Amino acid sequence: MVKITFIEPDGTEKHVEASAGISLMEAATRNGVQGIAAECGGQCSCATCHVYIEGDFFEQVGPPEGDEEDMLDFSDSRQANSRLGCQVPVSDEYSGMVVRVVGDDG
Amino acid sequence: MTERIVIVGGGQAAVSASMRLRAGGFTGTVDILSEEPVLPYQRPPLSKAYLKGELDEDRMYLRPDSLYREQGITVHLETQALMIDRVKRTVETEKKSKFPYDRLILATGATPRPLPDEIGGGLENVHTLRTLADADLLRDKVRPGQRLLVVGGGYIGLEMAAVAATLRLEVTLVEVQERILNRVAAPETADWMRALHLDHGVDLREGVGLRRLVSDGKQAVLAALSDDSAVGVDLVVVGIGVRANDGLARAAGLTVQNGIVTDQYCRTFDPDIYAIGDCAVFPYRGEPTRLESVQNACDAGDYVADHILGISTGPFVPEPWFWSDQFDISLRIAGLNRGYDRVLTRPGEREGGLSVWYFGKDRLLAVDSLNDPKSYMAGKRWLSAGLTPRQDALVDPNMPLKSVPTEAAFSTVSKATTT
Numbered sequence: 001m002v003k004i005t006f007i008e009p010d011g012t013e014k015h016v017e018a019s020a021g022i023s024l025m026e027a028a029t030r031n032g033v034q035g036i037a038a039e040c041g042g043q044c045s046c047a048t049c050h051v052y053i054e055g056d057f058f059e060q061v062g063p064p065e066g067d068e069e070d071m072l073d074f075s076d077s078r079q080a081n082s083r084l085g086c087q088v089p090v091s092d093e094y095s096g097m098v099v100r101v102v103g104d105d106g
Numbered sequence: 107m108t109e110r111i112v113i114v115g116g117g118q119a120a121v122s123a124s125m126r127l128r129a130g131g132f133t134g135t136v137d138i139l140s141e142e143p144v145l146p147y148q149r150p151p152l153s154k155a156y157l158k159g160e161l162d163e164d165r166m167y168l169r170p171d172s173l174y175r176e177q178g179i180t181v182h183l184e185t186q187a188l189m190i191d192r193v194k195r196t197v198e199t200e201k202k203s204k205f206p207y208d209r210l211i212l213a214t215g216a217t218p219r220p221l222p223d224e225i226g227g228g229l230e231n232v233h234t235l236r237t238l239a240d241a242d243l244l245r246d247k248v249r250p251g252q253r254l255l256v257v258g259g260g261y262i263g264l265e266m267a268a269v270a271a272t273l274r275l276e277v278t279l280v281e282v283q284e285r286i287l288n289r290v291a292a293p294e295t296a297d298w299m300r301a302l303h304l305d306h307g308v309d310l311r312e313g314v315g316l317r318r319l320v321s322d323g324k325q326a327v328l329a330a331l332s333d334d335s336a337v338g339v340d341l342v343v344v345g346i347g348v349r350a351n352d353g354l355a356r357a358a359g360l361t362v363q364n365g366i367v368t369d370q371y372c373r374t375f376d377p378d379i380y381a382i383g384d385c386a387v388f389p390y391r392g393e394p395t396r397l398e399s400v401q402n403a404c405d406a407g408d409y410v411a412d413h414i415l416g417i418s419t420g421p422f423v424p425e426p427w428f429w430s431d432q433f434d435i436s437l438r439i440a441g442l443n444r445g446y447d448r449v450l451t452r453p454g455e456r457e458g459g460l461s462v463w464y465f466g467k468d469r470l471l472a473v474d475s476l477n478d479p480k481s482y483m484a485g486k487r488w489l490s491a492g493l494t495p496r497q498d499a500l501v502d503p504n505m506p507l508k509s510v511p512t513e514a515a516f517s518t519v520s521k522a523t524t525t
Contacts, residue, residue, distance in 0.1 A: 022165070030170050032177065034129055039400050041148040043155075045429040045438055046401075047483065067436065067479045074483030074508075 002095050009035040009103030018090045024099060025049040025085035035103030042086035047071045049085035054098040061088055077102045108208040108414060109134035112197050114187045114354065115213035116140020117149065118400055119383030121168045122407025123211055128177045130415045137205055138181045139197065144238060145171060145181060150400060152241040153265040154431045158272065159245065166238065190358035192376055209378055209414050212355055212366055213407070216348035216384040216398060221257065226319025229326045232342045235262060244343070250274040252340040255329050257316050259286030261430050263345035264299060268432035271306045278329075278337050279308055282315035292449045294462045295474045299432070306433055309337075350385045350396060363387060365396040370421035372410050380413075382406035390424060390442070397442075401427050425490055426472075427482075438482035441472030441489045453503050454478030461485070463500060470494040480507055488512055 001017040006028055008014060018027035028036045028049070037048035044067050053061050058081040064072055068087045072078050085099070111127060113120045116138055124136050140146070147166040155161040174181055182199075189198040196204045218234035221227035233244055248254070254270045256263045259281030267279045281288070287296045303310050314333050319326035319342065330336050350365035360374045361367040366381035368388045373380050383403040387396045405424055412418035428439040443464035450463045454477060461481030462474040470493070473485030484507040488495060493512040499505050 026165065029168070030173065032125065032169075032173050037404055039404050039427075040429055041150060041400075043150075043429065043431060043436070045431075045436060046427070070479035071483055074480060074487060076487075 002090050002092060002097075004090070004094060005096075005098045006031075006033045007098065007100045008033060009101055020090050020092050022090055023086050024051060024083075024088045024090060027090055028085060028099075028101070033101060035101035036085060038086065040086075044068050044071065044084060044087055047075065047084060050075060050077060050102040051083055051085045051088075052079055052081045052100040052102065053083055053088075054081065054100055057094060057097045058083075060091075060093060075102075108132075110206055110208045111136050111211065111414065112205045112207040112209075113138045113211040113213055114197060115215055115351075115383070115385070116142050116146050116181060116183070117213060117215050117383065117403065118146065118168065119213035119215075119403035119407040120211070121146045122404045123213065123382065123411045124174075124179045124407075125169070125177065126408045126411035127415065128179065130411055130417055132411075132415055134208075136177075136179045138179065139185045139187050139199060139205065140181060140183055141186050142237070143184050145169070145174070145183070147238055148400075149236070150429075152238065153235055153262055154269065157235075157241055157245060157248065157266075157269045163238075187354055190354060190379075192358055192379070195378060207378070209380070211410055212374075212379065212381040212385060213383045213403075214351035214354060214366075214385040216350050218344065219347050219349055221316070221319075221342075221344045221346070224318075225316065226321060226326050226342075227344075229319060229321050229324065229342075231325045231340065232319065232344065234344050235266060236348070244341075247341050248273050248275060251276070253338055254278070254341045254343065255280070255316075255326075255337060255339045256343050256345065258345035258347070259283070259288075259310070259312065260290065260345055260347065261287075261428075263343070264303065264432055265430060266343045266345060267303060267308050267310075268306070271303070271308050272433060275341075277308045278339075279303070279310050280314045280316055280329075280331060281310075281312045282332070283313070285312050286310070290443075291474055292443070292446070292462055292464065294449055294451050294460075295437075295476065298460055298462075298476050299437070302433060302435065348384070348398060350387075352385055355379075355381065355385075363394065367394065371413055372406055372422050373413075380410045382410050388422060388424075390426075391444075393444070395442075395444075397424065397426055399426065399428050401425070425486075427486060435477040436479070437477075438475045438479065439472060440475070440482055440486035441470070443472040443474075446471050448497075450497060450501050452481065452501055455480060463495075465494075465497070468494065468497075484508070484510075 016031040040046040256279040320328040356362040365387035446464035448465040459478035464472040475482035
């Protein structure tokens, strides 16, 4: 299991253990993390799972591409470390990752 | 004092409402009465990735069992609500149990309209697609080379056809109206979708209805069509719309008209009873409206929880959006095009991408984004802010979407200016 900390829009920290292979969005919703509506269920169609990947982990995760980039391009909350959680599969190397939930998109 | 909340229905709306109640600090009991044999799951992938076999069952569930337990939300499976006693404020279930409530949320969803039995609706290989069980049945039957007839050229029918064609079935789709997506989209969008399906080998027949299915006693083997032609079939999927599950509400004396009628607070005329999601009719831009979408189920679920807890006192203002995946493209729709009087198109940045913009009285109502996510996001943001793009700039392909000037849409009823 991979330990990930989600910071909800109101600042509450939630520590979750996620299995590798599921997405950050799934890791969040399965553990009741607030601020991720995930309306489209992970199809990169709603942008309601916008997150910031904090610190050095963003480089490991890499930037968005294709549809995801186009969706984020129009977000007011876009930052250099923005990703849609549904497009980021959890990997074993992500243990200790901190993910900030944007919560105002979609 | 609200201490007991009962939710009838175990879909997306029930999950959103129940989780939001806890997030908002509600400490009373929350009971979800679900007719399903399994925990609430995502419905949209049933006609997309799940049917194609690209998504495992365990990823279909909206929340794990452990989270409901942790949150103190009790999901009663295979539990059908039989009667609401509005005087005693109880819901009676078939197991002779009574669930007393202080607030009742009806989130009963909708049921596909069946093909009438007299034209073959009851045959073994005739399916509708709404539940996980429906999709599991179909998943076993969508095999290469099988001949599939899809009845209905709405989104469900088109998604079914796309999945089946991808899996190399021989697919015929009939739509009795003059064109596909007749009720929900402009001809420009229908043209684009038609071309996509024809490209992938779907035999798409518009203005052609199903007269009847001919059976071998158990299975449909031949479909007689309204143009006097016939096609051989191994499998039939019917996607001719849904009916709101409003019988329970009607029997309880609540107002029902193509769904459970609610006010701007998602409440029936009984102030203790709310209705949300596919089963509910609510005022939107001055007209009674029923939406069949995940967005609506999520938003109304959240809204009702906030309203019950007094966190939200203003009206429910939905921001409709929809999506569909067909073949390797995504269609995204922001807004609701009802009442449009003008359609403008704009080529997408990608090859073959297109956006179809709907205006009513010069005000932006909706956009269909065909393989063009940027137009969807732009449209969604403009609609949410109550803005309308200038039409001459919008149709200019050299004008980046971000630079298209906008103006406040007059007589807007969206939450618009307050955000």
